[in-house]
Amino acid sequence: MSSFRFQPYDLPAHTAALRGEVRDFVAKHIADMPAPKRAQSWSGSDLAFSRALGARGWLGLTWPKRYGGHERSAAERYVIIEELLAAGAPVGAHWIADRQSGPLLLRFGTEEQRQRILPGIARGEIYFCIGMSEPGSGSDLASVRTRAERVDGGWRVNGQKIWTSGAHRAHFMIALVRSSESEHRHGGLSQMLIDMKSDGLTVRPIEDLAGERHFNEVFFDNVFVPDTMMIGKEGEGWKQVTAELAFERSGPERYLSSIRLFLEFLRRVGSDPTEAEKILIGKLTARMWTLRQMSLAVTGLLGAGENPATEAAFVKDIGTSFEQGIPLDIQALAPDDDGSEIHTTFRETLDYLVQISPSFSLRGGTREILRGIIARELGLR
Amino acid sequence: MSESRTLISETANRVLGDLAGDDFSAAWAKAKNAELTQLLVSEADGGFGGDWDDAYAIAHLTGLHGAPLPLMEAILAAHLHATFKLGNIVPITLCTNCDGAVGGDTFTGILRRVPWGREADAIIAAAGDDLFIVSRHDGTLETGENIAGEPRDVLRFDRAPASSAENTGWDAARLTRTLAMIRAAQIGGALDAALDLTVTYARERKQFGRALAAFQAIQQQLAVLAEEAAAANMAAASAFHAADTHDAAFEMACAKLRANEAAQTGARIAHQVHGAMGFTKEYDLQRFTRRLWAWSSECGNDRPWAHAIGAKIAERGPDNFWADFVAR
Numbered sequence: 048m049s050s051f052r053f054q055p056y057d058l059p060a061h062t063a064a065l066r067g068e069v070r071d072f073v074a075k076h077i078a079d080m081p082a083p084k085r086a087q088s089w090s091g092s093d094l095a096f097s098r099a100l101g102a103r104g105w106l107g108l109t110w111p112k113r114y115g116g117h118e119r120s121a122a123e124r125y126v127i128i129e130e131l132l133a134a135g136a137p138v139g140a141h142w143i144a145d146r147q148s149g150p151l152l153l154r155f156g157t158e159e160q161r162q163r164i165l166p167g168i169a170r171g172e173i174y175f176c177i178g179m180s181e182p183g184s185g186s187d188l189a190s191v192r193t194r195a196e197r198v199d200g201g202w203r204v205n206g207q208k209i210w211t212s213g214a215h216r217a218h219f220m221i222a223l224v225r226s227s228e229s230e231h232r233h234g235g236l237s238q239m240l241i242d243m244k245s246d247g248l249t250v251r252p253i254e255d256l257a258g259e260r261h262f263n264e265v266f267f268d269n270v271f272v273p274d275t276m277m278i279g280k281e282g283e284g285w286k287q288v289t290a291e292l293a294f295e296r297s298g299p300e301r302y303l304s305s306i307r308l309f310l311e312f313l314r315r316v317g318s319d320p321t322e323a324e325k326i327l328i329g330k331l332t333a334r335m336w337t338l339r340q341m342s343l344a345v346t347g348l349l350g351a352g353e354n355p356a357t358e359a360a361f362v363k364d365i366g367t368s369f370e371q372g373i374p375l376d377i378q379a380l381a382p383d384d385d386g387s388e389i390h391t392t393f394r395e396t397l398d399y400l401v402q403i404s405p406s407f408s409l410r411g412g413t414r415e416i417l418r419g420i421i422a423r424e425l426g427l428r
Numbered sequence: 429m430s431e432s433r434t435l436i437s438e439t440a441n442r443v444l445g446d447l448a449g450d451d452f453s454a455a456w457a458k459a460k461n462a463e464l465t466q467l468l469v470s471e472a473d474g475g476f477g478g479d480w481d482d483a484y485a486i487a488h489l490t491g492l493h494g495a496p497l498p499l500m501e502a503i504l505a506a507h508l509h510a511t512f513k514l515g516n517i518v519p520i521t522l523c524t525n526c527d528g529a530v531g532g533d534t535f536t537g538i539l540r541r542v543p544w545g546r547e548a549d550a551i552i553a554a555a556g557d558d559l560f561i562v563s564r565h566d567g568t569l570e571t572g573e574n575i576a577g578e579p580r581d582v583l584r585f586d587r588a589p590a591s592s593a594e595n596t597g598w599d600a601a602r603l604t605r606t607l608a609m610i611r612a613a614q615i616g617g618a619l620d621a622a623l624d625l626t627v628t629y630a631r632e633r634k635q636f637g638r639a640l641a642a643f644q645a646i647q648q649q650l651a652v653l654a655e656e657a658a659a660a661n662m663a664a665a666s667a668f669h670a671a672d673t674h675d676a677a678f679e680m681a682c683a684k685l686r687a688n689e690a691a692q693t694g695a696r697i698a699h700q701v702h703g704a705m706g707f708t709k710e711y712d713l714q715r716f717t718r719r720l721w722a723w724s725s726e727c728g729n730d731r732p733w734a735h736a737i738g739a740k741i742a743e744r745g746p747d748n749f750w751a752d753f754v755a756r
Contacts, residue, residue, distance in 0.1 A: 054665070332741055
């Protein structure tokens with residue numbers, strides 16, 4: 048049992064030029080974007096920016112050209128997304144489609160679905176949301192109750208999803224639904240593509256604790272879903288959703304959510320900070336550097352055609368604990384909040400991240416679920 | 429992994445796993461016969477010609493087995509000895525706590541916390557910019573140990589003959605950070621051993637009618653232990669890997685600092701899950717956790733490394749941070 052499969056991975060030398068291109072692109076497109084806005088990271092969205100990225104050829108990067116992709120490597124995709132995240136670029140609109148919905152359709156979708164949808168994702172014009180959680184089904188995903196019943200030419204869907212990020216601007220949802228009875232709790236589940244403009248589908252926003260509207264409730268009232276929208280095999284939804292989550296768990300977005308605050312903290316403390324500030328900066332940097340090596344190692348495994356689902360769980364749990372710790376560590380050490388800094392970039396960035404940081408270890412699989420995955424791999428369950 | 433690395437790793441794993449009950453002489457003879465100390469000596473000088481990635485594999489194994497030998501010190505000392513033609517006696521250890529100076533052909537000063545100094549005929553150390561070697565027999569010896577019981581001796585010299593080399597690029601700071609990187613890999617190895625023992629124990633030990641492993645509270649703790657072991661090893665392996673291409677001062681500092689954090693968290697969890705059994709001399713866990721505590725305070729605890737990294741980053745400022753960070 049030695050450390051699973053984390054081996055140092057070097058990004059190929061040719062990615063250096065690409066990195067420079069991304070920096071130039073970001074500098075040109077979001078030069079005036081203020082830090083608190085950049086702190087939204089992949090929750091922030093700007094449709095024009097998504098379309099510009101698509102036009103530049105940086106979405107659907109690794110997909111086949113016949114689906115609008117660019118047939119480039121996982122390493123190149125890594126470089127692009129870590130540069131965008133480090134800059135705080137507004138990538139939220141296309142993020143889910145590019146990261147997981149597109150790859151899911153490539154793997155399990157029909158030829159017609161791929162041809163119809165993937166080119167639009169790669170252009171930065173088609174956005175997705177994920178229909179997993181329900182009011183009675185959070186970490187216990189297999190307990191979903193939204194039902195799809197057979198009808199002539201397709202399915203009739205009834206039920207409700209919740210905490211659906213981006214549902215208000217998404218064109219499609221990939222929904223996990225119960226499509227048949229099964230004795231096994233992981234059986235009888237299916238994934239289907241649902242057009243968000245369907246009759247009977249309602250999206251209602253939920254305000255988060257910071258007053259923002261990123262996530263939603265989605266209601267299905269006799270929503271008709273044609274047969275052509277079934278993804279993969281009816282009843283294979285659990286297997287597919289597990290594969291989908293592996294795409295979601297190892298990227299740099301799992302440790303960079305608080306990078307904007309770290310940078311604004313550096314700006315606030317200046318070139319010769321106190322001993323305590325230097326030590327905090329050093330510790331956070333060492334953890335961040337280690338996480339990047341781990342995240343790169345997973346990219347290396349993906350590039351080699353391996354399935355790094357367990358390693359991805361490591362990266363996500365360590366990474367989200369790290370990015371969640373930054374706001375409180377910095378708040379604890381920041382200059383006294385006497386009101387004089389109330390509108391400064393540093394204070395606004397800090398206040399924002401302190402409030403949204405609880406979500407980091409919830410979204411995409413809670414800390415407890417990830418540790419459960421690791422415990423299973425250790426042979427404990 | 430390359431074929432040659434697999435070969436040397438398998439040899440080291442076999443030798444280091446078979447030292448139980450040996451006194452120092454017997455254990456050292458096994459390591460020496462297997463030519464493990466020649467790992468970083470070039471093939472031209474009759475060595476194995478390994479690189480730093482190879483050295484990571486062996487350093488990890490010394491931690492994994494809690495090897496009671498200064499094998500990594502000897503590997504680095506043999507490398508420096510052969511590269512810079514330092515004297516005729518092959519040193520088996522080196523010292524990163526040198527208080528003194530080389531003047532002419534002599535060294536006057538104190539070498540502290542020398543790993544297995546008592547067993548060495550010669551020791552390599554650095555005084556400022558001078559890398560030098562002295563004979564232990566020209567000094568006086570005061571024995572000591574770290575909290576894991578590993579020999580950490582004091583040697584005092586008064587105008588002892590010293591052979592030094594100029595412009596080696598190996599000053600005291602580089603010697604220290606290189607040994608710090610080695611300790612990081614050893615911490616990773618010891619954490620893997622502690623994880624293995626703890627998982628095995630949790631599966632066998634029953635309370636309230638079921639194995640400890642069946643309790644979610646225990647599972648979650650063990651997952652964190654596994655994460656910390658993986659993080660320490662990734663940090664160490666990445667620093668060794670970087671050392672193959674440049675003097676990886678930043679990476680070495682990060683590796684030791686991250687490994688220190690992992691050692692603290694990992695040892696705490698391993699003991700908590702073991703209960704009183706892990707707190708006994710007889711049970712194996714202490715061989716690893718006492719090393720974790722000792723190694724995390726050697727070659728720099730958290731403070732100097734965090735301070736060094738933090739000062740440098742603050743000096744470079746927020747607008748250079750990311751570009752610097754991904755260039756390493």
